[in-house]
Amino acid sequence: MKIIAIIPAFNEESRIAAVVRDASSFVSGVVVVDDCSRDNTANAARSAGATVLRHAINRGQGAALQTATEYALNRLGAEVVVHFDADGQMQGCDIPAMVEPIETGAADVVLGSRFLGKKTNMPMARRVVNRLAQWFTVAISGIRLTDTHCGFRALSRKAAQELTITLDGMAHASQIQDLIVVRRLRYVERPVTIVYSAETLAKSPSSMRAFAIVKDILKDKLITRV
Amino acid sequence: MIFQIVLVTFALFAATRTVKQFRAQKVSLHWLLVWNGLWAVVIGVALWPTSADFVAHLVGIGRGADLALYVSVVVLAYAVFRLFVRQEETQRDITKLVRKIALRDVDESK
Numbered sequence: 001m002k003i004i005a006i007i008p009a010f011n012e013e014s015r016i017a018a019v020v021r022d023a024s025s026f027v028s029g030v031v032v033v034d035d036c037s038r039d040n041t042a043n044a045a046r047s048a049g050a051t052v053l054r055h056a057i058n059r060g061q062g063a064a065l066q067t068a069t070e071y072a073l074n075r076l077g078a079e080v081v082v083h084f085d086a087d088g089q090m091q092g093c094d095i096p097a098m099v100e101p102i103e104t105g106a107a108d109v110v111l112g113s114r115f116l117g118k119k120t121n122m123p124m125a126r127r128v129v130n131r132l133a134q135w136f137t138v139a140i141s142g143i144r145l146t147d148t149h150c151g152f153r154a155l156s157r158k159a160a161q162e163l164t165i166t167l168d169g170m171a172h173a174s175q176i177q178d179l180i181v182v183r184r185l186r187y188v189e190r191p192v193t194i195v196y197s198a199e200t201l202a203k204s205p206s207s208m209r210a211f212a213i214v215k216d217i218l219k220d221k222l223i224t225r226v
Numbered sequence: 227m228i229f230q231i232v233l234v235t236f237a238l239f240a241a242t243r244t245v246k247q248f249r250a251q252k253v254s255l256h257w258l259l260v261w262n263g264l265w266a267v268v269i270g271v272a273l274w275p276t277s278a279d280f281v282a283h284l285v286g287i288g289r290g291a292d293l294a295l296y297v298s299v300v301v302l303a304y305a306v307f308r309l310f311v312r313q314e315e316t317q318r319d320i321t322k323l324v325r326k327i328a329l330r331d332v333d334e335s336k
Contacts, residue, residue, distance in 0.1 A: 051332065054328055059321045
């Protein structure tokens with residue numbers, strides 16, 4: 001199967017090359033969307049072997065994922081799309097297990113979970129925020145997951161076509177869960193290992209992230225869809 | 227008295243700005259009439275406050291000033307809502323445009 005890893009990247013010059021090389025070993029191709037980085041992310045990704053698309057204006061992770069998805073589906077003929085982070089927290093060696101339920105036809109969407117057995121060094125504050133996010137997601141989308149904002153996902157071609165992300169920022173994760181329910185896609189969770197470093201944690205403080213996500217979802221549900 | 231002077235002065239200032247914009251062909255005659263009609267009402271109510279009481283009584287509100295306040299809150303809330311939706315649509319359009327450019331300009335030579 002043609003598996004394409006898609007990686008949204010913003011100011012990840014120091015980490016992106018290693019991430020691209022790591023993911024490349026387990027997929028047919030890697031697409032990086034440079035979301036208007038101020039550093040040399042695009043060149044670093046390109047020299048590591050990725051196809052690079054560049055956003056001329058910073059639009060957020062959700063927007064970058066959608067751009068990469070459209071490219072992977074329409075230009076590369078992807079049969080499976082894997083959402084992968086640019087900061088080196090995810091491990092390429094988890095990709096085969098993530099893709100397996102799609103290859104066997106058992107699921108349309110596979111969601112990575114940091115709480116299904118594999119070890120993680122997630123800080124306490126982030127655990128608490130994640131638990132709150134879990135409750136919030138059940139209330140909003142009606143989907144019960146062990147991990148709501150992991151970001152490591154595998155989507156069949158059909159699922160990738162149906163899950164159009166319109167929330168540009170971090171709230172895209174909730175939108176994807178919403179759409180899984182709405183489009184009645186079959187989903188499973190699989191354990192993944194996420195390795196946190198002081199550097200990556202500093203880039204997105206959990207409390208600020210949570211606030212931004214809740215704001216975006218409420219804005220989308222209460223106002224934009226009126 | 228001071229309030230009346232401030233309100234009338236501001237309304238006159240706003241009205242003259244609209245006339246200027248109309249002369250510079252930046253707004254239509256329709257907009258000029260609507261906008262300046264509104265400021266004329268504001269000046270009228272400021273100079274003769276009891277005139278608003280008459281309208282207020284018609285709709286079952288005690289004082290004209292209260293009616294003006296209620297109407298302003300509703301109008302402003304709706305205006306903010308419309309702006310919010312418009313701004314959201316603009317953001318989405320920008321994303322679509324940025325995406326189109328990114329997909330068009332992709333460097334596939336590796």
